[in-house]
Amino acid sequence: MKTRSTIMDTNSFRAEHANALSPDIRALTDKRGQVLGGAYRLFYRTPVHLVKGKGQYLWDADGHQYLDVYNNVASIGHCHPAVIDAVCSQMGQLNTHTRYLHERILDYSDALLGTLPAEIDRAMYMCTGSEANDLAIRVARAHSGGTGIIVTKEAYHGTSDLTSGASPALGSGQPLAPTTRLVMPPDHYRVDAPDLGEWFAHEIQQQIDDMAAHGITFAGFLADSIFSSDGVLPYPRGFLQKAVEVVHANGGIFIADEVQPGFARTGESFWGFGRHGVVPDIVTTGKPMGNGIPVSGLLARHEVLASFSDQIPYFNTFGGNPVAMAAAQAVLNVIQQEGLQEHSLTVGTELLAALQTLQDKYDCVGDVRGAGLFIGFELVSDRASKTPDKTLALNLIEALREERVLTSVAGPYGNVLKLRPPLAFQADDIEWLVGALDRSLARLLA
Template sequence: MDQMVKPNFTLLEALNMVQSHFNLSGVIKELPSYEDQNFYIKINDGKEFVLKIANSEESKEIIEFQNATINYLSQFPNVKVPKIILSKNNEEFSLYSENEDKKYIIRVISYISGTLYADYNQKNSVILNFVGQKLGSFTKNLQNFSHRTAYRKFGWDLANASTLIGEKIIHISDLRKKKVIAKFQKMFESQVIPELAELRSSVIHNDWNIHNIIINKNLNSSDFELGIIDFGDTIFGKTIFELAIAIAYLMLDQEDPLLSAFHVVKGYFEKFSLTNLELKVLFPLICARLCMSVCSSAYQIKIEPENDYLTINEKQAWDLLFKLEKYPLQFAYQTFFDACHPGLSKEESLDLRNQYIGPNLSISYQNPLKIVRGFMQYLYDDEGKRYLDCVTNIPHVGHSNPEIVEVINRQASVLNTNTRYLYDLLVHYSKRLCETLPESLTVCYFVNSGSEANELALRLAYNFTKQRDLIVVKGGYHGNTQGLIDISSYKFDGPRGKGAPSHVHKVPVPDTYRGRYKANDPQAGKKYADYVRETIENLKKEGKKIAGFISESIMGSGGQIVFPKGYLKEVYKYVRDYGGVCIADEVQVGFGRIGTHFWGFQTQNVNPDIVTLGKPMANGHPMGAVITTREIAESFDDGMEFFSSFGGNPVSCAIGLKVLDIIKNQKLQENALVLGKYLLEGIQELKHKFPVIGDVRGLGLFLGIEFVLDRESQEPEDNFAKKLVELMKDEGILISVDGLLHNVIKIKPPLTFNKENAKTFLDSLEKNIMRLIT
């Protein structure tokens, strides 16, 4: 775009202009502007006007086009536009001569009262949807309008984004900023430019920014009115540009910009339909407009350093660009698609589920959620509401993490085969995994889930010891196969359970809150381990050997129970002395979740013989693993081949490697440690305030809150816990209830959880506990 310097008339000069050309006089003040100069005028009878002084380089044809557009739109009451005020000579504008060489086009329009959207203090989903509807109506209003000057070449035509960015990016010196601009410029060139010819065209306002949108609330009702001003950028362009430009500015200062865009698109689509192609290019267009804005500001401010209006949105625009950089293109497209095409209603989906899905596959919450998208630590329902996910520990590094999405796409487009072939990803991942474990654990087997991993661990133990008897912890849970139900007290002692099979031997939960030995007993770990010793002694008397001992490193389904110090060390010694092997089930707590250590068993200062992994290791991609000693692995190589069709496939291994990279590079284990401490301290403070909290426990981002009717009797308050879960869900925070008595709230969010999330959780927890007890 060419250099343009706006007019610079004084208040007195402006007042003289409006008096001599329009017979208006009153109170006058200057308004912020970009390339023209605007003055607010209030005359004696209270009527309000705006004097617009066009840039000296502006042509008469452009002003005529603007006025024609405004006059055309005035027939539609759904969006307010200014009214053109005629001059003394009954003309829509006049010429003002500063000197013989410089003439300015001046005109007066009515002033639209209300609040600029930029200053409006309730930018919620309701108002965003409202603005979207008005914009959709406005777009529809312009579909049959045409003007010869509309077809002008204009630097702020979004079709020219790549050109403008390329010319102006040199005025940005910050390397990080240049990098994000270059990324979105490339996206525009690859995603938009090839499609431009196929996009619908019409006259567009081309600048629905937050300083041009005016909101006026009707004092006598809950209705809103919306007005739009400043038609200086109006052109004939691609229809979708109107929506993209509006969203770019409506996203500013929004905590979740794509969620804000969802509500705008939803409202827009209610009034004006969008094609699938328009939805696909919408995100690149939004980002391109923001890039145009910051690049142009960087250039223009060098020309007019005193014009603050040039940088009015600059900081917010950069903050927004850095936020948008994190979203995958496909995720953004799906967000917009869902806003227009929500699919089955929740009721329809539930009916079909009841018809075709097993009835004992439970659904969370009394009023179930229909989740359609997830991003990092958030989930989104079919109505666009965002939920802070505090309970799903499977997307370890975040739902739809862009780095994970990228590696899935890249590897799936190259190779996905099985372990009967050589490929580097298998051995690279195995090596990286073993480097996080004790030196004795050097052999990996890959499967597709934690359940498969625990099944294989049992095979290894049975094969190595030639025994079947197994010692397990009451309340333990290890998977969904029949073999694992048989060793999982949480299931076989639960509803419709059949109790422990004869080869499975339960020991009490080493629970220092509810169990026999309490947290203040320094020997609690050894005393609970004595139950294992006693079990072994009883088996000796019966002439039975054991295959081993299996336990979660920190109990999950049993109630987020952290074992007392020294428990596993003593247990492992007893088990090994009697010829058994020790299996650590890390399916829930592994990969840095507990903060202090990468693996849960490390908190007990032990080295298992077999470790099982699952849930978080591939961030939700179906993957599990068993890592064991060379000795156990060689005994398993007895002539019967082990093969898992999909276990250890290249895509899974690529994801697994990326998960390890993200944990390390983004310091997520340290994040779990810091935030876990912050949450524990916060919940402990609430425990001092609310006797209904019986115990607070856990490590890192694997925490539990146990609720009781009475701290002395420790009678469980399961109804309170369930009600609390529902109340917090209604506030957009997802947690769940577990534990043997169903009175423990679990907290185990993705490790991308941040300090602000933790504070939000604590505030909601306190507020809703207070609601329930009062």
């Protein structure tokens, strides 16, 4: 029996949708199944055939323009000319692995570490966020002497053996590691607690105690600081502080998975964890770092990293190659020179206010929450009981697709629209998005 993954299967094309497809789209989906196997997933009941991107916009094979409200891979915008120029220039000079000297990796490391708290002073590079989190778990275990990792109940941290074993969002078909423990997410909308930070710290302590009862030594807590797979949970600022104190008091380390909230996304700080006033022991990043070029990083306190790096050689053939570093440097330059952190905060605040007008208009919109250009739009069938409405959420993203707006869902119930556009998203785009949501809800609720 197949099991459903919230992150992979909730908004996905399935075989029962095939007969409704046009011949050209059906041919492409059939071909994917023949040559790529059954593990991959496409978005939407009618998959989108994209051929072009620029900034916050995408175009399909029929020339229709879409507003991208989901993509943090092209974090500063699709086909940004600064990244194209940097990659092409470096590709014309040299691209090889990191066992030769090259300035690119050193210059970028200086620039990237300069965005972090001073305590975080070492950098290592990979190609994907999965690899970065995999290495982070290895470092946590080397430093602590333990094996136990705590994550939230709907967390997603990667696809390697180690990270999939700590990614419950992949579904019950992917077993969790016996050394993984889950905590309830810090959901300000649903958890009735006078102090969410204290409540969350208690949840973590309980799982540390459970590990000890089963002979497992605690190694660390791995979390995305906006809890995006758990439904986008940004409030209140600072609630992570007590949890991190508990982690350290029990001999573990805090790994901040910044693949989604990092690189100016939340507006209030360059890194998502900055909103909580904490300094992680390890920071991991991935997709947004290279704007589509595969590059990821692990950034750490030197004393934590030394527990691993002084004992075990590490080599990643393509991690930190000159072309990847050129792309990453271009992304960082654009964020800083174009003021994209301030832009994310300003435009995100305006977008959040506009979306909250729909909460006033429609009872099915239970909560609208976010930080910068990272917003969760939660749908419920009953406001008083906060009953999740997954069916409406899935129908809504299909309706938005018809309005040429692309997004998807998140959260354990699949009822939260995750609105996370490229940072190129402008105030002028708000009307398109909010108008499409308004029209789509009106049609679906009629």
